[in-house]
Amino acid sequence: MTHAQQQILTVLAWVPDGRVVSYGQLADLAGLPGRARLVGRTLRTQDTEQLPWHRVVAADGRLGLPQGSPGWLEQRQRLLAEGIFFKGNPLGGNRVAMAQYQWQPDLAAMLMLFEQ
DNA sequence: ATGCTGACTACTG
């Protein structure tokens, strides 16, 4: 695993319950602007068992996995379990209301990210 | 080494 990927997983570990981040935003927070695809690749390739991988969604609120796939269903269920609302219909929508749930790290959180 | 692919995204038409 590359240093960049380590950074990504470190930041991911800090995304709080009930909030989400987009692939691009996570890359930015990890000091890797423009590298959203690396985030997706990392989630697909590395072991995210102990990390809140389900809190990473596309910038437009859709989930990265193919809609209807097992992974997509699990991610959606985990998000619903955290109280995250999906546009259109609480159970039938397919996009997270980003404006409402996107994580906005505060100063304290940012400092912790840089300490890692 | 080389070429494709894709859990990305912003932009344009």
Added chain:
DNA sequence: CCAGTAGCCAGCA
């Protein structure tokens, strides 16, 4: 809303 395009570049054949 949909399609194409340009950056991105680690994996994998």
